[in-house]
Structures are given as C-alpha cells and as structure tokens.
Amino acid sequence: MYSNAIKEYLIGNDKVRLLIWDLVIKGLKVKNESFFKKYLSGSVNKGFRSNYYPPCPDPSKVVGLVVHTDSTLGLVQLGDVGGYQLMKDGVWMSVNPRKGENTLCINIGDYIEVMSNNQYKSVIHRVVTNTEEERISIDCVAQPPWDFPLSTCPELIDEDHPQIYKPIIGKEYQAVKLEGHVCRPQKFFTVAGDAHLELRHAAGNVFTSTSDPSVVAARA
Numbered sequence: 001m002y003s004n005a006i007k008e009y010l011i012g013n014d015k016v017r018l019l020i021w022d023l024v025i026k027g028l029k030v031k032n033e034s035f036f037k038k039y040l041s042g043s044v045n046k047g048f049r050s051n052y053y054p055p056c057p058d059p060s061k062v063v064g065l066v067v068h069t070d071s072t073l074g075l076v077q078l079g080d081v082g083g084y085q086l087m088k089d090g091v092w093m094s095v096n097p098r099k100g101e102n103t104l105c106i107n108i109g110d111y112i113e114v115m116s117n118n119q120y121k122s123v124i125h126r127v128v129t130n131t132e133e134e135r136i137s138i139d140c141v142a143q144p145p146w147d148f149p150l151s152t153c154p155e156l157i158d159e160d161h162p163q164i165y166k167p168i169i170g171k172e173y174q175a176v177k178l179e180g181h182v183c184r185p186q187k188f189f190t191v192a193g194d195a196h197l198e199l200r201h202a203a204g205n206v207f208t209s210t211s212d213p214s215v216v217a218a219r220a
C-alpha cells in the first residue's frame, strides 16, 4: 500500500517537475532549449526522501538539516509545520507553509546555477527545529546519471557575462559534496578561482542565524 502510494506520488511529481523545468528554461530565453531539456530526458536518477524532524527541547543547539544547496531542481512538500529557511541577502528567511494546503517549495539547485551561468542562483537553505511540533517534509529530486557533463549554456556566455564555472562531470561535483562541502560545491570549479566568486557572493556569506520572523523582517 505504502509503496503504491509513493509510486503514484512520484508519477504526479514527475509531471510537476517537467512543467516547472519548462518554465525555468523559458525564463532564460535561449534559442537552444535542448541544451537544458536533455538534462531531464533519457535515463534519470530519481530520489524520494521523507524527512522527519521530532520536536526538540533546545532548537538553539540543534539544527534539523544543515545549511546546504540542492544539486538539481528540488521539489519539497513542506507539510504543515514551519522550519524551512532560505538565505536571502545574508539573512535567514522562514518559509512558512499554510496549514492543509500542501505547500510545494521549489529549490533551484547547483546544476542550474552552472548551466545558466549564474542567472539562476542555487538556494542556500536549512531546516530549524521547534519545541512544540513534529515536522514531516517530502523531498523529490531527479538528475541525470553521474557521468552527465555539466557545463554552461554557450548562449549565456558573452563579454558582459563571462563564464563562471568550468565544465565538469556530475561525478566530480558529487565527490566534492561527499567530502562535506554541501553548500554550493560548484564554488570549487570556477574559471577565475574562488576569490572572484567570493566577491560575487559576498552579501550571501554574512550568515546571521535567527528564525525569529520579527528579527528577519527587521533586517531584510
């Protein structure tokens, strides 16, 4: 029963993913859409993860899920309880779901940042815990096999938009991630070196740590 429910969920999830992927591509206004379309065509590795976060006596000491970026296009069903936070302009913003409305959160991942030459930026996010309620989320990902060549769409490189990332294969990216660099591993594969990238992302590197919405709003 449970596996049937997951199968059904994944069929629907695939449809939504393709719709969103299409919108992501359209947003780039490139002529050669197949550069992006082939990413999700053919053989694709799919993942289904259900995350469980029990209530925590001291949320200031325990994080639910460490700061990271997703590799691909992440589709996260947030459930009914808050906890998901994303980093915007150096400040943690809480994304609170509406109860009973099956809020779906779409994360742009690292591969998309690389393919789009930084036009889309991968979302730095984490999950914080709370003392009161347990939380369940569902995260589904889909990506090409690990030997898929990851490179920037040539149409998106020009004098004003120099190429930021070197071409690599998925395996190289994954190796860096497995070493523990789970937040923007692509920063290890820049054409100009890390210093260049650190400048571009300077604002995003000021990590303030709060989940208090009033503090978040005041700093935004």
Ligand SMILES: O=C(O)CCC(=O)C(=O)O
Residues within 6 Å of the ligand: 049, 051, 065, 070, 074, 076, 078, 083, 084, 125, 127, 137, 138, 139
């Ligand atoms: O639990 C969440 O809301 C986020 C989960 C997540 O970021 C992930 O599974 O990569």
Ligand SMILES: [Fe+2]
Residues within 6 Å of the ligand: 068, 069, 070, 074, 107, 125
């Ligand atoms: Fe994530």
